[in-house]
Amino acid sequence: MNKIKYLFVVAGAALSVSAQAQLRVEITGVGSNQIPVAVATFVNEGQAPTQISEIIKSDLQRSGAFKIIDAGTITDMNTIDYGAWKSRGADAVVIGTVTPAGNGSFDVRYKLMSTIQSSKLSQLDQQAPPQYGRLAAHRIADDVYEKLTGIKGAFSTRIAYVTQQGRSYRLEVADADGEGVQLALSSNEPIISPSWSPDGTKVAYVSFEQKKPVVYVQNLMTRQRTVIANEKGSNSAPAWSPDGSKVAVALSKTGNTQIYVANADGSGLRRVSNSNGIDTEPQFSADGLYIYFTSDRSGGPQIYRMSVNGGEAQRVTFGGPYNISPRISADGKTLAYISRRDGNFQLYVLNLETRQELRLSDTTSDESPSFAPNGQYLLYATESGRRKSLAVVSVDGRVKQRLTIQAGNIKEPTWGPFMK
Structure with a gap:
């Protein structure tokens, strides 16, 4: 008999969330x-x-x-x-x-x-x-x-996201179907860029509670928080290495924002990008050997790839003049990103082997894509009727879901890993 253990429940019970914050899911397409x-x-x-x-x-x-x-x-x-x-x-x-x-x-x-x-x-x-x-x-x-x-299911995984109602910001964690909502952090200052650790026990994020952006890692079981980056200027865009030992961040400590890598406890900070432009939004490749990131070094924001140790960067995106927010599928074969074309910000995927590009969304204000751990779906933030909501789309674009809350906005989503 397989006894269930669930690592997301914080000791003492858990963090109830009001019914207003419960996610509502609408499905279209098959x-x-x-x-x-x-x-x-x-x-x-x-x-x-x-x-x-x-x-x-x-x-x-x-x-x-x-x-x-x-x-x-x-x-x-x-x-x-x-x-x-x-x-x-x-x-x-x-x-x-x-x-x-x-x-x-x-x-x-x-x-x-x-x-x-x-x-x-x-x-x-x-x-x-x-x-x-x-x-x-x-x-x-x-x-x-x-x-x-023949593909691993991801129904028992979790998602994290930020809700905003007025000046109240909440980092919440829920089942992949939007049920079982739990509160990880509440603040009167913005919370952005949550990112799951590969073992699903921690979330890195940026909080403005010190009146400036600071990167934290929070243990979801103990609620213990560790400051990963609190340097001069902006500290942003945390992303975990596949083995959970490192966190990449974007820092402006020397002027223009550049990519740095630190150990998961914040020690050993080192710079890995070196350009005259803005380098931001780092993401480790599936094998941990490379970092994908957004840079304006070519005149407009595009996605590049470089070794995790730094060095020369190669441009990856060429479709359209504005491509940001890279995310890599678990098998390393597909790049997801947000592209601005004809004034619309929409979700695209690029097959890194065939170079075939596909637009997945029909909305116009998309942000923050995140792959399901099985690589079959993408979770992202969008806007509808002046309210921010979440959406899920299959990687072939056929199946779409919309996740909304009763009051306020919901944004900054990230899909958690498979749990052991």
């Missing part, structure tokens, strides 16, 4: 080839505080990769009429049970059955405390996604 999946109501799931099967359905549907077939309740976990389900158009059937396990916990058992192969594809048994029922459901959805697409 994938090009949807997989039909029947999802049964889990036996006795009404005994638990969480409707496991509904969360699984919502996750799979939100991905755009599946067509959901309501299967009702299947009480016999050992006998599946494959032919009957195949005739209803289902390629696979999800079944499960929820059983009290004492101390308020529940045993959540699930099986994924293939009507094409007439056999079991997968099963997962978890023991979940009541507050982790949603996580148990997300993990099942992850398993279904991976077994049927």
Whole structure:
């Protein structure tokens, strides 16, 4: 039995957030080839505080990769009429049970059955405390996604973002579906540029609480904060190395903003870019050997790449006169960025092997892209009706989601890593 541990819950309970801050998700579009999946109501799931099967359905549907077939309740976990389900158009059937396990916990058992192969594809048994029922459901959805697409699911990951209402700024963390919101930091001064550590236990960000931009790293379990960069001038744009040992930042301590790298505790600060222009928004490559960054050294902002040790930089973006905010997919093959064309700021991706470019958004004020850890979706900030909201789009542009809150603006998103 797999007992659930969740590293995002801060000791003592957790940091409740008002209902106004809860994210609302709207979905449009579907994938090009949807997989039909029947999802049964889990036996006795009404005994638990969480409707496991509904969360699984919502996750799979939100991905755009599946067509959901309501299967009702299947009480016999050992006998599946494959032919009957195949005739209803289902390629696979999800079944499960929820059983009290004492101390308020529940045993959540699930099986994924293939009507094409007439056999079991997968099963997962978890023991979940009541507050982790949603996580148990997300993990099942992850398993279904991976077994049927061959790509790791990201439903059990987390996102971080900043909400603003008047002069109140809040750095919040939530499930990938917008539920389970928790507060990491509240301030009367702006909070920008949050960035997850690779192990998902910390977030680096820029806070203006000292009346100037300072880079912090905050442990989400202990709430302990460490100052990473508080140099003369601006301290901005923190980004983690893939192994979590380094943080790249943009500092203006010597005049023009340049790229620096420090150890994760703020020690060992060293300069890695050296230009007469502005170099900012660093991002480590997937293998940690290079840094992508934005620079105006060619006359307008474009994205460049240089060795993590500095040296000559190579220009990467050539489509359009203004490209900023580089982000690299986990496999290192795709660059996401914001491009200004015809006066619109929109989300683009560039295949670094074929050099093929694709515009993913149809909005006009996009900011702060962030890849899902499986590389299949991008989270970004945008604007609609003079209010800032978040959006998610699949890397082929077909599936779109909008995430909004009841009051105020939501911006500066970052998608967290897979959790071990």
